[in-house]
Amino acid sequence: MTDSTADYPFELTQTQAPVGVDGESGTRTGTYEPSFAGLSPSTRLTTIEVGQQLDDFDLLLELGTGAFAKVFLARQRSMQRLVAVKISANEGHEPQTLAQLDHDYIVRVFDQRILHEQNWRLLYMQYLPGGTLLDVVEAIHRAEKPPETGQTLLDAVDHALEGRGGIRPTESSTRAELAxxxxxxxxxxxxxxxxxxxxxxxxxxxxxxxxxxxxxxxxxxxxxxxxxxxxxxxxxxxxxxxxxxxxxxxxxxxxxxxxxxxxxxxxxxxxxxxxxxxxxxxxxxxxxxxxxxxxxxxxxxxxxxxxxxxxxxxxxxxxxxxxxxxxxxxxxxxxxxxxxxxxxxxxxxxxxxxxxxxxxxxxxxxxxxxxxxxxxxxxxxxDPPVRSWRLRLRPFFVPIAFLAIMIPNLLASAYNIQHNQLLIVSQLSEYAQGRFMLVTTVVNVVFFPLGAAVLLYWYRYIILVPRRLRRGPAPPEENLARARRDCLVAGDRAVFIVFGLWLLSGLTFPLTMQFAAGGIPGRSAIHFFGSITICGAIAIAYPFFLLTFYVVRSVYPELVAYGQTSPREAEELRALSRRLPRYLAVAASVPLLGVVAVTFLTPVEIAQVIVPIRALCIGGIAGFVLAYWLSRQIESDVRALERVIGNRVPH
CATH class of the missing domain: 1.10.510.10 (Transferase(Phosphotransferase) domain 1)
Structure with missing residues (x-):
């Protein structure tokens, strides 16, 4: 059949015939001709007409014709049902091929009958009265204007139904969706x-x-x-x-x-x-x-x-x-x-x-x-709009991750320095103060660059894989999958490193001061651990939400655009959603910790640190509001991405 004549195209839909192949050499032995070599019985298909009975079938309407077959709407007498019957020469493996396939979006073949005298094959299958996609395109051309909705598809289907004596079907959920x-x-x-x-x-x-x-x-x-x-x-x-x-x-x-x-x-x-x-x-x-x-x-x-x-x-x-x-x-x-x-x-x-x-x-x-x-x-x-910030910020993972992690920690450090200066350092001897500054400098110079190096190593796939996607062919699928997995735990890894550094600092300082300066007063140690606890909460909550928001909204979706995701990734997205309330609870604890800290201070100490405490409480409330908003945005994005990944087709 050709495109111009096919109405129900079960036949070879080409204007050229198959290529002959020499079985021994594998070289071409024939040329493109408008018929199958050796299929002379097919020439007698022209004698088949509507109204005839062939085997178990009454031929009611010709649906399509071509060089190698005819297709009819027929009534199968034994089953009292309408079927589409494809009549062709008894050659090839199409029936055996179709017998393997049982799928919602593949035409279902029931069986075949062989007419040995004519050497014909009668392949009978599911009758679909709605025409073809070719009818849809032809309808678009006739309309001379671009379609606006799926109603164009439904109109073409209804037109095909009417042309075959059918009636428009009752509305269904599928038709309502398409319309x-x-x-x-x-x-x-x-x-x-x-x-x-x-x-x-x-x-x-x-x-x-x-x-x-x-x-x-x-x-x-x-x-x-x-x-x-x-x-x-x-x-x-x-x-x-x-x-x-x-x-x-x-x-x-x-x-x-x-x-x-x-x-x-x-x-x-x-x-x-x-x-x-x-x-x-x-x-x-x-x-x-x-x-x-x-x-x-x-x-x-x-x-x-x-x-x-x-x-x-x-x-x-x-x-x-x-x-x-x-x-x-x-x-x-x-x-x-x-x-x-x-x-x-x-x-x-x-x-x-x-x-x-x-x-x-x-x-x-x-x-x-x-x-x-x-x-x-x-x-x-x-695939964000061209001018979207999500698109523009994709290449800048390293600086944005750096800012998302460092800004909350710098604010925490500012509070920690001010708190310690007022309640601890000012109470130490001049010699102990010098030791305190030395220990602080060593910790910052050694531990924080080490933490940054570990994070860069953990983030290497997030950094390198998108860069390769933008510059050339996609990297191996396993690298893409690894980068997507790393994206979903990027915030957790940042928290792990930064909180670990605060904890390490909290342990290193009193131990070092114990040996270098003869220790610090017990009350000063309590103040120090209290401030470290508050800073640790800041280091957990805010970097997580800032970095996760950027990654889920900008970086991870770019990786979803390439390769095929897996059910495991859908579970990883759900796991990320389940972690959000925990971090939100930590964000809520920041201003509460500031209030609790006041209860352990004397009136004199309260007067000394009232400004940092107020800044902490007000900033903590504002930070919680921001974290809550980011959490809702992340949840919305995760649900959208999960819908896509959850709808993948299993093999």
Whole structure:
């Protein structure tokens, strides 16, 4: 069948026939011709007409026709049901391939009958009355204006139903959802389901090799179903070969599939993988989104026309390969709707990469990314607007992390210094004061740079992996996964180091003073440990919320945009949410600790430190309000990201 005539395209949807292959040498032995060599019985398919009975089937309506098969709406007498019957020559492995597949978004095949006298195969399957995605694009062209919502899809389905004598279905939750979805979201909705179908097929060893608009059927509620596995290759089917019935629709082919069509590249057919089908699906989604394919093949079509119908003309194929190697042209990018989210644009551009190693590695990855496009909160995190601060601050993890950690600790240090100066240092002898300053200097010079070095080591994946993403091809998946995991514990690690340094200082100071200056008064030691406790609470709460807010809102989403996440990561996100109340409780304790500290001071001591205590209480209350707001924002972002990761497709 060709795109122009196919209405119910279960047949080979190409304008060229398969390539013949020499079994011993693996070289091309045939050329692209408009028929299968050796399938002469198919020429008698023209004698089949509506009203006939074949085997168990009454043929009611012709749904589609092509060079190699006819498809009819039929009544199966024995089961008293309507089915779609594909009648073709009894060749190939399509029934065996489809027998392996049972998926919500793949057309369900019931069984086959063989008419031995005519050498015909009757493959009967689920009847879907809603037309194809090709009908949808044609409806868009007729309207001469871009679609606004998924109602365009439903209108095309209803038009197909009426054309076949059906009636518009009652409203369903699916139709209600589609009717209000913006058109780019509708495209992502369709694409996610088709990507899941491809992933399922590939997990069963099946490559479709002919993804196109006309090969996606629509149920009455708009649900897409992948059809026509006539030229697919099933690794698990005995006797199947990647060289059998190789073909497809040129304008939807991946560059590697186009290469395999060229003379001398027959063996490349065996090297095709799921990424080839992903490329073809991306072409389909682009055409749905804009009304046109992403590449201008007019020069190739002209070259093909000059070849007097030689569809596989090498010049035409070379022109198509050259066009795809240049990437998506500016005119095609400009045709994207203004309402197209940056996330969907990115997902399709990656899927349409000329180099297959740069595409999504599986249908599951693509489905997860398209699910992201359907969640406004999550997609704005992963692909923020161009002028968003979340986008602009992504390259500056090190300085922002430094400020998020240091500013609260500098404030804590200021309080600690003032508190100790008034209640401890001023009470010491001149010699002891000198020792105090020496110990403080040594601790700051030795311990804090050491802590910074440990943090830089722990954060190395967060620093290096995003930098590599921005400068070139994506790093290995395990590095991406490690960077995402490190992001979710970045705040905890900062707290661990900084609180550890405060604790170490709290232990080092009295011990050193004991040996160097003969010790400090007991009451001064109590004051010192009290101030260290307050500073420790500040070091725990505020750096955690500041750093986690920045990482979850800016850094982590960038990493989610690449590779496939795992169920473990969803649990890690939930674990982060569960930790938030604990840190919030610590933030709430800061002003309370200041109030409690006053109860242990004498009136004279209170008079000495009343200003620092007031600053601590007022600042602690303001800090808690900020921490509470940050906590709510982090929770919202985590829920959005968890929705995406939680919807990944398991293999």
């Amino acid at each position: 209000t979805l913006p058109w780019p979201d509708t495209v992502a909705w369709l694409g996610k389901r088709l990507a899941q179908a491809l992933d399922y097929a590939n997990s069963h060893g099946v490559l479709h090799r002919d993804i196109k608009l006309a090969n996606v059927l629509l149920a009455a509620d708009g649900t897409p179903k992948l059809a026509d596995f006539n030229i697919s290759f099933a690794r698990n089917v005995t006797g199947a070969s990647p060289f059998e019935y190789f073909g497809g629709s040129l304008s939807y082919m991946s560059p590697e599939q186009l290469t395999a069509c060229q003379p001398g590249h027959t063996l490349d057919m065996a090297n095709l993988d799921a990424r080839s089908d992903i490329y073809s699906l991306a072409v389909v989604l682009w055409e749905l989104l804009t009304g046109n394919k992403p590449f201008d093949d007019s020069a190739a079509q002209a070259a093909r026309a000059r070849g007097a119908g030689a569809i596989g003309d090498t010049t035409a194929l070379e022109l198509m390969l050259t066009t795809r190697a240049k990437g998506i042209p500016p005119t095609a990018l400009a045709a994207l709707p203004e309402t197209c989210p940056p996330a969907l644009r990115r997902v399709l551009l990656i899927a349409l990469s000329a180099a297959r190693e740069q595409r999504w590695a599986s249908g599951a990855e693509l489905a997860e990314q398209l699910q992201l496009c359907l969640d406004p909160s999550a997609r704005d995190l992963v």
